[in-house]
Amino acid sequence: GEDVEQxxxxxxxxxxxxxINCTYTDSSSTYLYWYKQxxxxxLQLLTYIFSNMDMKQDQRLTVLLNKKDKHLSLxxxxxxxxxxxxxxxxxxxxxxxxxxxxxxxxxxxxxRP
Amino acid sequence: DAGVTQSPTHLIKTxxxxxxxxxxxxxxxxxxxxYQQALGQGPQFIFQYYxxxxxxxxxxxxxxxxxxxxxxxxxxxxxALLLGDSALYLCASSLGGEVSNQxxxxxxxxxxxxL
Numbered sequence: 001g002e003d004v005e006q007x008x009x010x011x012x013x014x015x016x017x018x019x020i021n022c023t024y025t026d027s028s029s030t031y032l033y034w035y036k037q038x039x040x041x042x043l044q045l046l047t048y049i050f051s052n053m054d055m056k057q058d059q060r061l062t063v064l065l066n067k068k069d070k071h072l073s074l075x076x077x078x079x080x081x082x083x084x085x086x087x088x089x090x091x092x093x094x095x096x097x098x099x100x101x102x103x104x105x106x107x108x109x110x111x112r113p
Numbered sequence: 114d115a116g117v118t119q120s121p122t123h124l125i126k127t128x129x130x131x132x133x134x135x136x137x138x139x140x141x142x143x144x145x146x147x148y149q150q151a152l153g154q155g156p157q158f159i160f161q162y163y164x165x166x167x168x169x170x171x172x173x174x175x176x177x178x179x180x181x182x183x184x185x186x187x188x189x190x191x192x193a194l195l196l197g198d199s200a201l202y203l204c205a206s207s208l209g210g211e212v213s214n215q216x217x218x219x220x221x222x223x224x225x226x227x228l
Contacts, residue, residue, distance in 0.1 A: 004155075030214060031214060031216070033216065035219070040221075041221050041222075042117075042119075042203055042219040042220050042221040042222045043156070043203065043205075043219040044219070045216050045217070045218060045219075048216055088155055088156075090155075092214070100146070100158045100161065100169055100171070101146075101156075101158065101205075101217060102158070103155030103156050103157075104155050105153070105154055105155045106154075106155055
C-alpha cells in the first residue's frame with residue numbers, strides 16, 4: 001500500500017535554512033502536502049504542490065518535488081525559533097476517488113541559538 | 114471566519130465505555146474527515162463524511178462509527194473503548210466531497226485518554 005517516510009529529527013541553527021525530506025511510494029499521487037504541528041495543537045496546512053509541478057515557493061517556504069525519485073522536500077529559509085514544530089509530509093491517495101490523506105510519521109525540527 | 118472546531122479538548126474514559134467526539138467544519142466546507150494520531154505517529158485516516166454519508170473508511174474496526182448532520186457538523190463515536198484507543202483525534206474539513214482536490218484543514222483535536 002501507500003507509504004510516506006521521513007526522518008524523525010532535524011536540528012538547525014537559528015538563521016540557517018532547514019531542509020526536511022520525504023519519500024513516498026504512490027507514483028500516482030495528485031497532491032503532496034506539508035503540515036506543521038506545534039505542541040498540543042492540531043495540524044496547520046503550510047503548503048501543497050500539485051504533482052505536475054516541480055517547485056513551489058511561498059515566502060520563506062520552498063517545496064521541491066522529484067517525481068522520478070518520489071522525493072519531496074520542504075526548505076525553510078532563515079529558520080526562526082517559532083519554526084520549532086513537527087512537520088508532516090502527506091500525499092493524497094490516488095487509488096480511490098476519496099480525498100484520503102496518508103501522512104508520514106513527522107520530522108521534529110529543533111532550533112539551536 | 115471560524116476554522117475547524119472540536120469538542121471536547123480533553124476526555125478521560127475507562128475501558129469498555131463509549132465516547133462521542135464532535136466537530137464543526139470550517140465555514141463553507143461540506144466534507145469532514147476523522148483521523149487518529151497516536152503519540153509519536155502521524156495521523157491515520159478513520160473515515161470521511163460527505164452529504165451525510167460515509168464515503169470512505171480506513172482500517173478501523175466497526176467500533177468506530179460516525180455521523181454527519183445537515184449543517185455539515187460531524188460526530189465520531191467509539192464503542193467498547195480499549196487502552197489502545199488513547200490518542201489525539203483530529204477532524205479535518207474540506208469542500209467538495211470525495212472527488213475534490215481541495216486541501217483539508219484540521220482542528221486542534223480531542224485528546225482521549227483511556228484508563
